[in-house]
Amino acid sequence: MTTKHIFLDVDGTLVSYENILPQSAVDAIQQAQDNGHKVYAVTGRSKAEMYEEILAIGLDGYIGGNGNYIELGDQVLYHKHLSLEQTTAIVDWLKSRNLEFYIESNSGLYASENFEERGKQTIKDYIAYKGQDHPEQATIRGAFPEMIFGEDPYRDDVNKISFILNSYDDYLAAKEYFSDYQVGTWGGVGEKALFGDVALPNINKQTAIKQLLDHLDADKKDTVAFGDAKVDLPMFELCEIGVAMGNGGEEIKAAADYITDAVEDDGLYNAFKHFNFI
Incomplete structure (x- = not known):
C-alpha cells in the first residue's frame, strides 16, 4: 500500500464554524492512520487555537498561521513570525x-x-x-x-x-x-x-506543504488536500488531489477534483471511504 499524505484545513473542513468536531471525522483520521496514511492539519489557526479535542486526535503534524508554522510530531520544523x-x-x-x-x-x-x-x-x-x-x-x-x-x-x-x-x-x-x-x-x-x-508575505499553505514534503522526502503524487475556502486554493494547486467540502464556496468547488459532503454530514469520513483511505 502506498502511504498518502492527507492535508486537512480545519475550519469548515475538520470542524464546523461552530467549532463542532464530528466523531466521524476523528474515526476517519485514526482509521486512515491505522492503514498507514499520514494526516496533517493545515490551517490559519495559531497553535493556541488547536484546542485539546483536535490535538487528542493524534494528527501526524500541523501547519499553522496559513503556513508560517510547521510542526511534525513534537518537532518544530519552521516558524516565521512578526517582530x-x-x-x-x-x-x-x-x-x-x-x-x-x-x-x-x-x-x-x-x-x-x-x-x-x-x-x-x-x-x-x-x-x-x-x-x-x-x-x-x-x-x-x-x-x-x-x-x-x-x-x-x-x-x-x-x-x-x-x-x-x-x-x-x-x-x-x-x-x-x-x-x-x-x-x-x-x-x-x-x-x-x-x-x-x-x-508576513510569500507564505501560504502551499509553501508550507512543500517544505514539509521536502523534509519527508515525500512525492507530490501521493498528496491529497481537503478544504472549503479560497485560502485553500494554494493547497489544491500543489497537491495531486483536491477535495472540496460540500459546505465550501464556489471557487474551491470549481478547483476541486472531488466534492464531498458538508462537515456536519460526515464529509471527511465519506471522502476517506471514497478514496479507500479507510
Missing part, C-alpha cells in the same frame, strides 16, 4: 483608524480593548455567512473560546493580526499602507468581507 517592531507598527495603525483586532500567537489569541463589544454583530454575521444554524446565538467567546482579554498587544511572537472591517475601505487602506506584507480579507467575499488580516 515586535512590525507588530507595533500594525497595532498602532489599527488603533489610529479605530479598528478592533486580535493578535494571533502560538501562546494565545489576544483581543484589543473593545473587540468583544465591537464584534458582537460581526460574529453573528460571520456565522450566518457560513450557513450555520442559529447565527443569532453566536458570541465572540463562543467562536474564540480561549481568547485572552486585557493583555498587552505589543508582542514579539505574532503570527498574524486580524481586524474587524468598519468598511471595505479599511482593507484597501491596509493593503496600501502595508504593501510589503500580505493583507487579506475573510468572513465574506469582496466588499462583503467582515475581517481583514495582516501577515
Whole structure:
C-alpha cells in the first residue's frame, strides 16, 4: 500500500464554524492512520487555537498561521513570525483608524480593548455567512473560546493580526499602507468581507506543504488536500488531489477534483471511504 499524505484545513473542513468536531471525522483520521496514511492539519489557526479535542486526535503534524508554522510530531520544523517592531507598527495603525483586532500567537489569541463589544454583530454575521444554524446565538467567546482579554498587544511572537472591517475601505487602506506584507480579507467575499488580516508575505499553505514534503522526502503524487475556502486554493494547486467540502464556496468547488459532503454530514469520513483511505 502506498502511504498518502492527507492535508486537512480545519475550519469548515475538520470542524464546523461552530467549532463542532464530528466523531466521524476523528474515526476517519485514526482509521486512515491505522492503514498507514499520514494526516496533517493545515490551517490559519495559531497553535493556541488547536484546542485539546483536535490535538487528542493524534494528527501526524500541523501547519499553522496559513503556513508560517510547521510542526511534525513534537518537532518544530519552521516558524516565521512578526517582530515586535512590525507588530507595533500594525497595532498602532489599527488603533489610529479605530479598528478592533486580535493578535494571533502560538501562546494565545489576544483581543484589543473593545473587540468583544465591537464584534458582537460581526460574529453573528460571520456565522450566518457560513450557513450555520442559529447565527443569532453566536458570541465572540463562543467562536474564540480561549481568547485572552486585557493583555498587552505589543508582542514579539505574532503570527498574524486580524481586524474587524468598519468598511471595505479599511482593507484597501491596509493593503496600501502595508504593501510589503500580505493583507487579506475573510468572513465574506469582496466588499462583503467582515475581517481583514495582516501577515508576513510569500507564505501560504502551499509553501508550507512543500517544505514539509521536502523534509519527508515525500512525492507530490501521493498528496491529497481537503478544504472549503479560497485560502485553500494554494493547497489544491500543489497537491495531486483536491477535495472540496460540500459546505465550501464556489471557487474551491470549481478547483476541486472531488466534492464531498458538508462537515456536519460526515464529509471527511465519506471522502476517506471514497478514496479507500479507510
